Amino acid sequence: xxxxxxxLFFDVDGTIIYHEPGGDVGETVATARPSExxxxxxxxxxxxxxxxxxxxxxxxxxxxxxxxxxxxxxxxSSAGACVSVGEKILFDRVIDAAVIDRLLEIAERSGHGVLLxxxxxxxxxxxxxxxxANGGGIPAVxxxxxxxxxxxxxxxxxxxxxxxxxxxxxxxxxFFDAQFDGFDLGLGISEYTMKGVDKxxxxxxxxxxxxxxxxxxxAFGDSENDLPMADAVETFVAMGxxxxxxxxxxxxxxxxxxxxxxxxxxxxxxxx
Numbered sequence: 001x002x003x004x005x006x007x008l009f010f011d012v013d014g015t016i017i018y019h020e021p022g023g024d025v026g027e028t029v030a031t032a033r034p035s036e037x038x039x040x041x042x043x044x045x046x047x048x049x050x051x052x053x054x055x056x057x058x059x060x061x062x063x064x065x066x067x068x069x070x071x072x073x074x075x076x077s078s079a080g081a082c083v084s085v086g087e088k089i090l091f092d093r094v095i096d097a098a099v100i101d102r103l104l105e106i107a108e109r110s111g112h113g114v115l116l117x118x119x120x121x122x123x124x125x126x127x128x129x130x131x132x133a134n135g136g137g138i139p140a141v142x143x144x145x146x147x148x149x150x151x152x153x154x155x156x157x158x159x160x161x162x163x164x165x166x167x168x169x170x171x172x173x174x175f176f177d178a179q180f181d182g183f184d185l186g187l188g189i190s191e192y193t194m195k196g197v198d199k200x201x202x203x204x205x206x207x208x209x210x211x212x213x214x215x216x217x218x219a220f221g222d223s224e225n226d227l228p229m230a231d232a233v234e235t236f237v238a239m240g241x242x243x244x245x246x247x248x249x250x251x252x253x254x255x256x257x258x259x260x261x262x263x264x265x266x267x268x269x270x271x272x
Contacts, residue, residue, distance in 0.1 A: 005050055005051060005216070006051070006216045006217070006218060007053065007207065007210065007212060007216065007217045007218075008051065008053065008217070008218045008219070009055040009199075009203050009220070009229060009233065010054055010072075010219075010262065011220060011221040011222060011223075011226050012057075012058060012067065013057075013058075013185070013223075014221075014222035014239060014241060014242075014257055015221055015222050015262060016034045016038045016220075016257070016262055017032045017257070018032065018257045019032055033064075034066060037260040038070070038260060038262055038263065039069070040263075041266050041272050042070040042072070045266070045272060046073075048271070050271065051074075051210075052070070053075065053076060053203075053206060054067060054072045054076065054077075055080075055199050055202060055203060055229065056076070056079075057185065057225050058077060058078075059077055059117040059118055059122060060075065060077040060089075060119045061117075061119060061120065061121050062122060076202035076203065077119070078119065078156035078157055079156075079157055079183075079193045079198055079199055079225055080193065080198045080200065080201040080202030080228070081094070081156035081157065081193065081197050083202055083205055083206050085209070093197055094154045094155060095156065095179075099179055101144075102175060104127075104144055107127055107130070108127040109171050110164075110167050110171050111127070111128060111129070111167075112132075112161075112164035112168050113127075113130040113131055113132030113140075113164070114132070114159070114168070115159040115160075116151075116158050117156065117158065117159065118154050118156045119154070119156065120151070120154050121151055122138050122139075123138060123147060123150065124138050124139070124140040125140075125142075125147060126140050126141070126142055127142055127143070156193070156194070157193045157194070159189050159190065159191050161188060162188045162190060163188075165190050178195070179194070180193060181194075183223065183224040183225035184243075185223045185225060186222070186243055187223075191225055193225075198225065199219075199221075199226060199228050199232075200228030200231050200232040201232075203217075203228075203229055203233060204232050214234045215234055217232075217234045217235070218235045218236075218269070218271075219232070219233040220239070220254075221236075221237075221239070221242065222243065222246060222257065224243060224245065224246070226242075226246060227249055230249045235251050235252070236249060237252050237254055237262075237265045238250035238252070240254060240255045240256035241256040241258075252265060252268065254268070
């Protein structure tokens with residue numbers, strides 16, 4: 001491979017961080033760390049002049065220090081809604097306030113909680129006796145008044161537990177179809193992003209800011225929300241633990257996350 005600078009976009013959970021099956025999602029998101037092999041790979045990529053980006057469904061407020069320690073060239077967070085380079089946020093899309101209000105009404109009617117995420121912070125909305133099991137210590141509120149008092153009301157996406165998804169969506173399927181794209185994350189949760197605002201959207205905008213085309217670009221992922229990256233880069237790599245649909249779209253399938261599949265793929269392509 002030539003000495004041309006490559007731009008690489010790495011999903012986090014299930015790609016550069018391993019989660020034990022059946023664990024509490026909130027807890028593992030907060031505490032799981034990249035392996036030393038992944039950390040070395042990021043150092044070598046940077047040493048060779050390449051630009052590794054983190055591209056995650058996590059909001060910027062939940063980017064752990066262990067991820068920042070990888071010293072990525074930039075971070076695409078909130079599943080593409082926010083792009084930042086260093087301390088600078090290049091753009092940050094948020095859900096319209098009226099749409100948030102309608103979502104809260106549906107949560108109340110369905111009796112199920114939703115996890116609202118954004119660059120400014122995250123909160124679990126659990127009206128009445130609703131529960132949300134995988135909050136991982138994220139603050140919870142029970143009324144819209146509490147939500148307004150404790151947050152900026154700037155949210156880019158929301159997450160439903162798999163057990164609650166059908167009950168919530170069935171309250172107003174036309175609303176969800178019109179406003180959101182839904183993705184199964186394979187962890188017992190589903191992620192809902194603004195229509196057309198996904199990881200591919202974030203990757204394209206990052207490349208525009210860098211004044212780069214798709215040549216020499218790579219993306220690595222394992223779940224449904226990584227699929228939009230496949231159309232935004234030259235080479236899409238699926239993890240060995242990826243969902244079948246993700247593997248089907250990949251130019252190359254590497255080993256699973258627990259075996260440092262990302263490192264193996266980078267070696268395969270001569271990037272490290």
